[in-house]
Amino acid sequence: MAKDQIDFNTEILIVDDDEQIRSFIRIILIKLGFSRVETSSSCNDAIDRLRLKKYGLVILDINMPGVDGMSLLRHIRDKYSATNVVMCSGGSTAQNVKEAIATGAVSFLAKPVLAKNIMNLFDKLDVPYKNLLSH
Template identity: 55%
Template sequence: MERDTIVFSSNILLIDDDEKVRTFLKIILRTLGFINVDTCNGGLDVERRMSVKPYALIFLDINMPGVDGMSLLKLILQKHPKTRVVMCSADSTAQNVKKAMTAGAAGFLAKPVLAKNIIPLFDKMGVEYDDLVSEQRSH
């Protein structure tokens, strides 16, 4: 199945129970040029949001209270197969990464999430972005 190209106007959803992580990721994505970035803390809010707006890319925490990120990944991909999901976790063991990728994740980010780790992931996934981070380092 052909997945949509992720561009600056694409809708992105950040799902994490930690507000600081959501805020930081949103700042990074805005810095990379993305303007349509929504956040939620998981659970039923995810299904409601996805029924209203299509998301091209979702960053999804694996460990959240009340909802299992892996189960949510399967549900998202079942209902929205064109959506690409990047799993995030502080528990980035090889087993956890393999489990996420086998379940259909498009990528994996270890926490704490750093801007320098998102850029290679986006390059691998073919996501277009403004490389302001590298430009600022070279000046």
């Protein structure tokens, strides 16, 4: 279960240095019924955005230049403890997943991210969404 309930009105922030991944995840979330989806290309930009707006969900890449995703996860846990964070990585190892969850992530998405994986994640977190497979 997510820390704060996530629903269709939840503000969502996707943080990834890869523009194609950010865009793909954003498109999938919009198709799943979420309209308040923003993207950020760096942890520093994400920190600035977090100061200005309350996000209910942050989807965060682990491996990024400069400030890495695990450091941002710790910052979010310290400053915005009610924010749900899902870590995302292409080089996910059992250790990465274990560390992310221990640090406070609610879950982990492996890359490549697929629509089906996001729906499975939302099922696991008990988050409502428009099922893409039922249309």
